[in-house]
Amino acid sequence: MKHEIHCKWLDTVAFQAEDDSGHKIIIEAGRKFGGKNRGFLPKPLLLVSLAGCMGIDVICLLDKMEITLTDFNIRAIGEMNDAQPRYYHKIHLVYEFEGEELPIDQVEKAVYLSKEKYCNVSALLSKGADITHEIKIMESKSSTE
Incomplete structure (x- = not known):
């Protein structure tokens, strides 16, 4: 390809x-x-690529697991080194899932598989950056009304 x-x-x-x-x-x-x-800016565009790649993987994996989301967001926070050339040495991804009674174990599995197996952008960036993540699960707004 x-x-x-x-x-x-x-x-x-x-x-x-x-x-x-x-x-x-x-x-x-x-x-x-x-x-x-x-x-x-060029460097934040790398974060966009990472979040987009991981997001696509996670959505596809959760779909195969027949898990329905009502909303899903990813925030990527990149920390640059101090010397030239400047690059992201730490990247933290915050996954925000919304749905009814989402199974945390399957959501965690989808995020893990994306990071470790499927996301080529993650594979590339992890050569120079420590990539961490956290998962936040919120109940659907409709279920809290």
Whole structure:
């Protein structure tokens, strides 16, 4: 398998990236480097890729386990090292699941399988970062009314 993206320079320190399916995103340096706050900074975009990859895996695994969610969010907190080149040496993922009587053991299994077996982004980033996670389960809002 191969992916190809094209990054077109827009102006100053901004690029528009397009994948081979035609999806587009703007990537830009921060304001102190001349950015105009029009798009993602490159490093946080890595966190987006990680959360998206893990989220897709977890949703697919829970679907196979016939577990229904009413809501699901992932927050990714990346901690950078101090020296150049700067990179995330710690990444903490917070999984927030909502549903009725969600089986914690199966939810934990889905998160574990994503991190350890299926998520290629996690496999890549874990070479340089300690990736940890926590799971929060909330009852559905409809069941608490």
